[in-house]
Amino acid sequence: MNAMKQEAPERQEIEELLPWHAAGTLSRRDAQRVEEALTRDPELARRYALVRDELGETIHLNETLGAPSARALEKLFANIDAEPARRQASLNLGSRMSEFFASLTPRTLALASGAAALAILVQAGFIAGVMLNETKIGGYQTASAPTITDAGTFALIRFAPQASADEVTKFLESNKLSIASGPTAGGLYKVRIAVTGIPKAELARIVKKLQEDKVVGFIATTD
Amino acid sequence: MQTTSDEVLISRIAGGDRLAMQVLYARHHVRVYRFVLRLVRNEATAEDLISEVFLDIWRQAGKFEGRSAASTWMLSIARFKALSALRRRPEEELDEETAEQIEDHADDPETALAKKDKGSALRQCLAKLSADHREIIDLVYYHEKSVEEVAEIVGIPEATVKTRMFYARKKLSELLKEQGIDRGWP
Numbered sequence: 001m002n003a004m005k006q007e008a009p010e011r012q013e014i015e016e017l018l019p020w021h022a023a024g025t026l027s028r029r030d031a032q033r034v035e036e037a038l039t040r041d042p043e044l045a046r047r048y049a050l051v052r053d054e055l056g057e058t059i060h061l062n063e064t065l066g067a068p069s070a071r072a073l074e075k076l077f078a079n080i081d082a083e084p085a086r087r088q089a090s091l092n093l094g095s096r097m098s099e100f101f102a103s104l105t106p107r108t109l110a111l112a113s114g115a116a117a118l119a120i121l122v123q124a125g126f127i128a129g130v131m132l133n134e135t136k137i138g139g140y141q142t143a144s145a146p147t148i149t150d151a152g153t154f155a156l157i158r159f160a161p162q163a164s165a166d167e168v169t170k171f172l173e174s175n176k177l178s179i180a181s182g183p184t185a186g187g188l189y190k191v192r193i194a195v196t197g198i199p200k201a202e203l204a205r206i207v208k209k210l211q212e213d214k215v216v217g218f219i220a221t222t223d
Numbered sequence: 224m225q226t227t228s229d230e231v232l233i234s235r236i237a238g239g240d241r242l243a244m245q246v247l248y249a250r251h252h253v254r255v256y257r258f259v260l261r262l263v264r265n266e267a268t269a270e271d272l273i274s275e276v277f278l279d280i281w282r283q284a285g286k287f288e289g290r291s292a293a294s295t296w297m298l299s300i301a302r303f304k305a306l307s308a309l310r311r312r313p314e315e316e317l318d319e320e321t322a323e324q325i326e327d328h329a330d331d332p333e334t335a336l337a338k339k340d341k342g343s344a345l346r347q348c349l350a351k352l353s354a355d356h357r358e359i360i361d362l363v364y365y366h367e368k369s370v371e372e373v374a375e376i377v378g379i380p381e382a383t384v385k386t387r388m389f390y391a392r393k394k395l396s397e398l399l400k401e402q403g404i405d406r407g408w409p
Contacts, residue, residue, distance in 0.1 A: 016385040019392070025369040050406055054392065057345040058364035065260055067253045068270045075274040076248065077241070080281055086239035 011037070011044060018044075018051045153194040154180060155207055158187050160217040171215040190222065229293030237284035248277055251294060255301050258366065261357050262305040263312075272308055276301045295372045298362070302376060309354075341404060348398035356391035363388055 014037045020026045021034040038045045159168050172178065172191070182189035193206055203221055211219050227246070235243035255276055260269035279300050287296055349360065362368045362376060373388075374381045396406050 016389050019363050019388055020370060023363055023367050025363075025367055025372075047408055050396075050408055051392070053341075053345060054349075054360070054395065055364045057342055058349060058360055060342070061346045061349050062257050062261070062361065062365045065257045066266075068256045068273050072252070072256075072270050072273045073245075073248060075271075076277050076281075079274060079278045080241065080244065083281070 011041065014044065015047060018048050019055070022048070022051045022055045152180075152192045152196060153198050153203060154190050154222050155193055155210070156188050156218075156220050156222045157191050157210075157216060158189070158218040159215055163215040163217075167215050171213055175210060175213075188218075230287075230289050233280075233284045233287045233289075233293055236281060237287070244277070244281055247280070247293075251297055252277070254294075254366065255297055258298055258361060259301050259305045261361055262302070262354060263308055268308055268312075272301070272304050276304050279304070291372065291375055294366070295368065295375055298366065298368075299376045302358070344399060344402050344404055345395075348395050348402065351398055352391060352394060355387065356394055359384070359387050360391050360395075 014034055017026060017030055017034050021031060026034065038048055163171075177191045177193060180190045180192045193203070198206075207219055207221055210216055227243075229247065229250070232243045232247045232250075236247065252273060256269055256273045259272050259276070260266060263269055263272065276297070280297060283300070287293070349357070352360065358377065359373065362373045368376065370381050370384050373384045377384070379387070393409050396408055399406060
């Protein structure tokens with residue numbers, strides 16, 4: 001009896017989902033719940049058959065409703081012509097991005113994602129390597145020539161291969177950056193962003209802004 | 224083969240691209256028209272409204288943020304236009320429609336024949352549902368809208384979407400019963 005009482009609300013809940021299950025618009029999780037309920041509850045399965053009848057006849061009914069005549073399209077464009085001229089605006093970055101991604105086939109997209117993931121892994125490994133090397137104690141250090149990397153806020157940068165020396169210089173000057181060390185074997189430079197420490201959020205904002213420059217191939221914060 | 228997504232078309236329309244407007248119209252006008260026609264029940268009105276709906280899409284394309292599917296956004300505009308038209312419709316026209324619905328219940332030879340065909344009886348009953356019930360049934364079954372999308376188009380909570388659909392189906396069963404078809408539910 002208690003079990004029945006507990007089951008009733010669940011059946012009601014599942015029953016309410018049947019129309020969406022028939023139309024194929026449920027989330028995978030809900031669809032699975034409904035499928036499981038249908039296999040164990042014959043009465044629910046019978047009701048599901050009714051839902052499928054309704055679905056079929058609703059489609060049939062709508063498909064017999066016809067379509068508007070060409071007059072509707074003519075009227076629409078006559079109205080559009082009467083509208084104030086709209087500036088043919090260039091697409092914003094978001095739209096261009098959606099156009100770009102929409103133009104990729106799923107296969108291309110999958111390959112690109114794979115390549116991107118691999119590139120990130122390689123870079124992450126490389127940065128880790130660089131950082132480990134830097135923290136190594138020992139080796140030869142001149143007492144008279146202390147590095148200028150001691151204080152401040154820094155980032156690791158790899159410049160874009162196509163960036164010219166002039167562009168790199170201008171980029172460093174305009175952003176008030178100075179090269180503290182590098183390049184490493186992987187072409188990474190350690191650049192000083194500020195002479196003092198700056199809050200993490202501010203640093204992230206600066207790094208994001210620098211990343212947008214075409215001169216920058218890769219950039220990440222470092223100690 | 225690839226097609227340009229609705230979202231991309233709408234962003235082009237926002238920039239004043241008439242060709243993108245034609246493509247979007249070609250893609251969606253029939254479904255939007257049928258949705259409107261089921262609400263207003265008048266072909267001439269529905270045809271006029273379809274031009275208005277797409278003109279609004281042309282005007283508002285720049286405001287479309289892509290948070291919902293383009294078809295959901297378009298149906299929301301269509302619904303608003305249809306309801307506004309219904310509010311403008313003279314009362315005598317509404318009375319005529321009500322009268323037609325009452326007459327529909329009469330057991331004429333055509334209806335009697337329809338009783339023999341469960342499918343056509345079901346379609347007749349679907350046509351007799353109230354505007355709210357017709358709307359939700361069409362959105363779920365014909366326009367393939369999820370619970371969340373229906374809630375967005377109709378402007379009601381998701382829980383209400385589910386219960387409204389349940390009661391629409393229940394009413395359908397009652398209408399079928401009046402025609403002599405007992406589905407054994409609810």
